[in-house]
Amino acid sequence: MTGPVWITSTPPTPNGDLHVGHLAGPYVAGDVLSRFLRAESRSVLYTSGIDDHQSHVQVRGLKDGGKAAEEIADAYGASIVRTWRSAAVSLDRVVLPRRDAGYARAVQKFFRRLYDAGHIEARTTPLPYCVPCERWLYEAYVVGVCPHCGVSSHGNACEACGRPNDCGDLVDPRCALCGQAAENRPCERLYFPLDPHTETLVAYWSTVRMPPHLRALCETMAADGLPDIAVTHPADWGVGVPVVGFEDQRIYVWFEMAPGYLVQTGRADRPAAADSAGDPASVQFFGFDNGYFHAVLFPALYAAGGRTDALAVAFQVNEFYRLREQKFSTSRGHAVWGDEVIEEYGSDVLRHHVCADRPEGRQTSFDRPALEGTRRHLDALWNGWLERLFDAVESECGGRVPGEEPTGAEWESLRARLLASLAELREAYGPAAFAPRRAVALLDEIVHCVTDFAHVQAHQAQRPEGGAHGRAALAAQLAVASALSAWAAPVLPVGAARLARVLGLPAERPVTAAALEVPRHGRRLARSDGPVFGSVLDYAAAGGERTPETTVSGTNPPALEESC
Known part of the structure; x- marks a missing residue:
């Protein structure tokens, strides 16, 4: 792709x-x-x-x-x-x-x-009807037992097993509004038979990428014989049916x-x-x-x-x-x-x-205490490392990016680990093997690696002539911070944009090795109040170049050009 x-x-x-x-x-x-x-x-x-x-x-x-x-x-x-x-x-x-x-x-x-x-044709089939409500029941209006998996289901499709039903084949159907048992009555609707398209x-299905669970659903439905799907319902909410004789019905929303x-x-x-x-x-x-x-x-x-x-x-x-x-x-x-x-x-x-x-x-x-744990995790690991780094740059370099370049065996070892993680991260972000869970785990591992490096390199200051070595170690960490502002941006765009602004870098850079570089020597870090990751800010306020606007449909959608 x-x-x-x-x-x-x-x-x-x-x-x-x-x-x-x-x-x-x-x-x-x-x-x-x-x-x-x-x-x-x-x-x-x-x-x-x-x-x-x-x-x-x-x-x-x-x-x-x-x-x-x-x-x-x-x-x-x-x-x-x-x-x-x-x-x-x-x-x-x-x-x-x-x-x-x-x-x-x-x-x-x-x-x-x-x-x-000729792909859509009229059929008369049973459809649940609620006498007290004087209403035909379909989709959200009806609740019964799925004819395929035997669990509670609304009409037209079962959330549990994923298979469609025809409403009239629900077991023990009842009205979702009044709770009364429904009776099946003949109703003429328009149908789209799936079987001719098997x-x-x-x-x-042999060409599209999909997970095994969905593939199993597709193949099971085909093996059982694909059903006819009702594509209209007697209703007054939705898009009108453009067929004479069905003006009092609406197009099924999933057809729509x-x-x-x-x-x-x-x-x-x-x-x-x-x-x-x-x-x-x-x-x-x-x-x-x-x-x-x-x-x-x-x-x-x-x-x-x-x-x-x-x-x-x-x-x-x-x-x-x-x-x-x-x-x-x-x-x-x-x-x-x-x-x-x-x-x-x-x-x-x-x-x-x-x-x-x-x-x-x-x-x-989902668990709210676990969400609180994520906040503590970001604050202790990600923000903790960055705050210690920025404090050290302030005390050792007057708040400016040092002129020394990262060097030494420890840096080369860290850099090699980071580049190996980067290759996996790009794979996890990419459409062929997209896996956000894996991407977040890799980002956490990257921060763990640089945190360990920072703790070890902090002892450089104890050497009689360790100043230059210490500043080189700070430059190395700033290079990792630069990389993180690009590599974490797909998952954490607000914090990544804020970090990029601190370092004087553009937001939304590619997730590549080029991001692993020391910011401009002598640049003063643009620190601000609050944590870098986890602040309650919108993307634009954090310094992002692209405001996440949603746009109402119009006549001129954004054009898709071939990439260079």
């Missing part, structure tokens, strides 16, 4: 603010990859959206005293964008479906293209997301047969519970619609991040909210913690 890159993180549902589980999943991780590639001068577009039309939004409003879905979506959508910014998640483009004049048109056009080509999907991703790049109106050569490689970040949509439904829709240019080359999948042995849940209020944690701890602490504890290939569990 050497050309331009398009990174997506699943649009969150605005039925609540972002919680720590969300940040530990696609959003911080997508930002880490984006920052690494951008610093390499790669052309990157990092996009997401606000998933306004999820039924969970309308259900939240009904449960909150009958508030309108629009009110819920707008309030929490704005809160989500603020939390992204506070967490230094620097998205290039955020699509707001109800504010983008072309969004609904693009979704309906994509739907109609598939309908006219061969295409199997071929695609497929063309919604195209809107994020500004390519929704591209002709189906257009040449896709030179298009950016797409890397998609999402949780396993959304795996079927991204790996089965969307690729089949793109293939049917002639939009294979939208197919991802890699899926970066996180498992559930749990809280007190249960999954984070916005709808149940079982969460620790991201904005509250960032206000108390700052983005560096949160980002270090959720990257180190990221649920890669396994479920992990």
